[in-house]
Each structure stands twice: as structure tokens, then as C-alpha cells.
Amino acid sequence: MRIEKIKSGIDRFKNILPKRFYGLRAGLLIHPASVNKKLVHTKNILLESKKVRITALFGPQHGIFGNTQDNMIEWEGFVDKNTKIPVYSLYGKTRKPTAEMLKDIEIFIIDLQDVGARYYTFIWTMALCMEACEEAEKPLVVLDRVNPIGGHLTEGPVLKPDFSSFVGLHHLPVRHGMTIGEIALYFKDNFYPKLDLTVIPLKGWKRNQWFDQTGLPWVMPSPNMPTLDTATVYPGMCLFEGTIISEGRGTTRPFEIFGASFIEPEKLVKRLKDFKLKGVIFRPLYFTPTFNKFSGELCGGAQIHVIDREKFKPFKTAVAILLAIHELYPEVNLWRQPPYEYEFEKLPFDILSGSDRLRKNIEKGTPLKDIEDWWNEEVLAFEKVRNRYLLYE
Template identity: 40%
Template structure:
């Protein structure tokens, strides 16, 4: 029998925390994932319980979670409440608006990956709240990829950006609540933070063991396997290889019109990759802004066989190394004005050059650098065991 975990919204409503905010003015940082299974969205439940929702702030993909990756959008309204976009020219809740509130509630389901931008929105929410002197209440959600497996590289400070807001590993092994406490303390954001903890969640749980229904956190994270592969295959967003966007299997296929998929699979099979099967596939990605839109691609389908042993970042490094060998002319890292998006995703300078230079072992060793120290450093932020 599967365990039944209660998310932070359920605990907040059922256990009476919401009563402390009755007749109080609050702002809510959320999207479609801030919900009570079977009962509805957090915003509606707050209003039903007499909370004065004065402002809503929304991350990448918008309030409904339907907008494509990277697409900025404008402010709107929901039931007469102003909705402020935090994915456009503005990335941080306006301090002057927060100063008029009694509290800010944060409730967004992320995927436990550093370059998934919801956690950058969390960081800026804490920063703005610290400046405004308003309390932040984080309604926690499970880390879909468990809280036990961590995979680097750890971000170097020089590469901080909206796809890498703090020096943590790519797969960082914390819930949003735990991460909020780390951000607030390590970055000295000076916010007052309260975390409404999950009920009955344990660190070793995958999302499909929680009993909670899967709601796509964003359009391309269609299921748990897409989320699991995202820490690695998401790095292909910095290359000219399609990462499965525009297909029914985002982050579970890679391909390009010029890719020799049979040779790639053959060479990969000799490197002892763990946890996956690779099979050749032909597909045609479709969608605005996707790589090779409408073109026939030869690719590789990645099937998860053992998620406990799978290390998606190591898999991605290996595939990129092989692609650079098999297709030295065709394969490229995307560059604009001398800036490589891959560097910001991977979080370490030099990895790109090592992979292109045939130094796979050196690149793989960077993944593990500093992880033992990181694991020791986060002990004080852990809320679940």
C-alpha cells in the first residue's frame, strides 16, 4: 500500500494554520501547482477561509503553468486580484507592494533541480520579504526525486544567474521549505520564514510513493520520468541537439537530423552506463521555438530501468562527450555574444572544454567535487528523515 503524504497546502488548511491569517492581507507566490488535492487551489481556499488575498505573484510558465519555457508574460488578474508576473522584466516581488501585506505565502511544486527557475523565484521572494520586513510562509512540497540523492556539479559563484541562483548542486536533494531556510541563512536574506511541513513525507520517497496526484509542474515535465531525466538531459538545452521538447517524451529522447543514433548507442554501451536502456528512434519535434521543428530527427530514446542507480548528469556528460567525438563538425554548444548557455546550466567553467577535448573522466570527476562538504553543510536545514 502506498503511503499518503499531505502537502503543505493540506496541512495549512486542515490543521488550522489558515485561521491565523483570517482578515489579514496576504500575497501569494504560486501557480497551478499550489493546490489541495480534491478540494481546489490555494488562492480559492484562502478566500473561502476569510483571508484577504491582495496580490498574486507567478513564476515562469504563468499562473496556469501553460506558457512555454523562456516565454516572458505580462501582469493579469484573477477574480479581481492583481497577478504580478515574475518572469519578464520583473523577477522579484516589488518591495513596496510587500510592505502593505501582513504575510507572503509561497506554494509551488518544483522538481529538485537547480536550473529549474521556480527556486530562483523562491530566492527573490525571500530577498524582497527581507527588505520589506514581511513574513514568508512556505507551504512545503515533496522533492519528486527524493531527498537522498545529490548530484553536482556545485554552481560556482561567477556563474550565478536565474538558472543558477545559489551555489548548490544540480540535483540538490532538498524540499522547497528546506531550501528556503538554506537561502535565507546562507545568503543572509533577513526574512522571517515559517515552513508548513509535509505530513508523513520521508527523504527516500519518490513522488509516486507519496500518494499525491502528479500535476505537471511545467508543460515539459509531463511525468516523474521526465523530471528524473531533467537534471541531465536538461543540459542539452545548451546544445544544438533537441532534448525532447516538441514530443510526447520531453527529456527522455534526444536527437537531430544529422545524429548517428546507432553509433552513439553502440559507443555508449561500452561505457557501462547505469540505470537506463538506450534505443534508436526517429521522431519529428513540433512546436514553436523547439529545435528542428517539423524536421525528421534520428535520436535516442532513454528508458529508465533502475532509478536508484541512475545518475542523469553523468549520463548527459557521457552522451555529450560521445556526440562531440562522433560528430565533431555538426555538434555544437549554443553561443551568443561569447556566452554559452551550457556553462550557466552546468554551473562550472571548463566542463564544456573538457567534454569537447575528449577528457570525459576529468569532467565526470567535477560532478562529485564538494558534494561531501555540501551534504555536511545542509544537515542543519533538514526537516525530514
């Protein structure tokens, strides 16, 4: 396979940053995957750079070091012991930068690796930073990065405003097929029109390229996103966070493995074969999570083996699994109760899927094709908007 030479925004920062930003005091939002092509961290690059002066650091969910293992674990800010620069948490009691956090900076820089799914919280941290910078009249720069699961495939329901939350603040389908820079352009135009936004684009990336075709190094953007295989299934299997079914947290293959203590693996896999899903094979298995749901309990379930990632539809696959489980175990209430990601009233599954329509379809046993038809209509409508913000062919 031919590996392309692709440069991320951080690799182009030195040569592309507009001169009007030179010498400004900067805030920097980063996480562990904020690295250049040589695995040098963005924090170190910009601290040594003469282009800007870093005076504050910000971190999203899991922190700037990725050290909070499970989901929904808050972390507190601190002072970086080496640089004495304040590090502000944007995943805790504060998720939008305050005026106090921004008072000593003149420009806000974001370098986050997204994974291409609406419910991955980094894009919503970016959105709240955009809102804060618009209000404070401070310019914001996004260093663009590739969408690891490609920029040519979209899938899943589009978020409805009544179901807005920290796993979806604005109108997006589940698999959006956009880079974080393209999303920033979309957000600015539609929600933060007065923001002074600059996107430093990628060089050499094509929309149909997956991460392993870029020549860039994979660094876990969060603790339960260890590989590209994880990211491939995530746009569907993250839905399981809104259920009582284990999404594989506490195993070495999160989101690829799923199950529960009451599931009979062979029985479930036999039913899943009836859906004739493309690009995927289910392997029955038993597993015992070390943390999260069913910690220490033997669970039955399956592992998702993607054999053709271009044909594989992660969201459709996840819905098929839930339809099968609901049919085989109708006495089980599948839905996790709130709170979840700072939402205390609506069901976690509903805010993940973007409305209550999908949950009600599953409860009724609506045929998979009929369910897919309505979300396909939503995606097609969104793509007409999305196309205005695409930077790459």
C-alpha cells in the same frame, strides 16, 4: 507497492499557520501544481480561508495557469476576472517583486511544486521573493512539497558564484535532494538572514520516497514536465538546453527523447553502450519536433528508458551522451549561444552546469570517470552544509 498517506504544506495550512498571521492581507505565489491532495487549487483554498485575506497573486515561469508552452516565453500580469485580484508576473521584465507589488500585502505565501534540479527556475523565483520580503520587512511562508525524485540522491556540479543566473543564483548542486521548504531554510540562513520565514512542513514523507509512492496527485508543474519519468531524467537532460541538440521539446516525451538532424541513432547508441551506465537503456529512434529546435525536421537520436531509478544517474548520463556526440561528430559546435534565461554573455551550457569546467572537459574528451570524480567532491562538500537544513528523515 504501499502508498503512504502524505500531506503537503497546503493540506496542513489550516492547522499549522501561526496565529500571528491570522487576518493578514496576503500575496500568494502559485502555479498549476499548487493543489491539495484532493486537487483543489491553493488559490481557491486560501480565498475561502478565514486565516488570511488574499489581495495579490503572483506567478513564476509559465504563469499561474501554466499556459506558456515553451521555455523563456515571458508573460504579462493581469487582473483575475473572477476575483478582481491583481496577478503579477515574476517571469518577464520583473522577476523580483517590486515595492509597489508588495505595498498592499502584509504576508507573502509561496506554494510551488519543484522537481529537484537546480536549473528549474521556481526556486530562484522563491529566492527573489525572499529577498524582496526581507527588504520590505514582510514575513514569508513556504508551504512545503515533496521532492518528486527523492530527497536521498544528490549529483552534479555545485554552482560557482561567477556563473550565477536565473537558472542558478546560489550555491547548489544540480540534483540537490532537498524540498522547496528545506531550500528556503538554507537560503534564509546563508543569504537572507533578516527574513521572517516560516515553513509549513510535510507530514509523513520519507527522504527516499519518490512522488509515485506518496499517494499525492501529479499535476504538471510546467508544460514540458508531464510525468515523473520526465522529472527523473531532467537533472541531466536539461543540460541540452545549452546545446544545439534537441532535448525533446516539441515531442510527447520531452527530456526523455534527444537528438539532432545530423545524428545517426544506431551509431550513437552503440557508442553509449561502451559507458556501461547503470539503470538505463537507450533506444535508437527518429523524431520530428513540432516546435523548438529542429522544428519540422527529421532528427536522429534516442529515447532514455530508465529501468532502475535508484541506480540511474541523470547528470552522468547526460554528460556521457554529450561526450559520445562530441567524439562522433567533432566538426559540430555543440554549444548554444546566448542569450539564455536573462544571461547575455556567458554560454548557456556554462550557466546550466555551474561553471565552464564541464564544457572544457567535454571538448577535451576527458574520461567520464575523471569528470564525475571532481563533481562528486563538490557534492560531498555541499552535503555537509545541506544536512543542517533537512527537515525529514
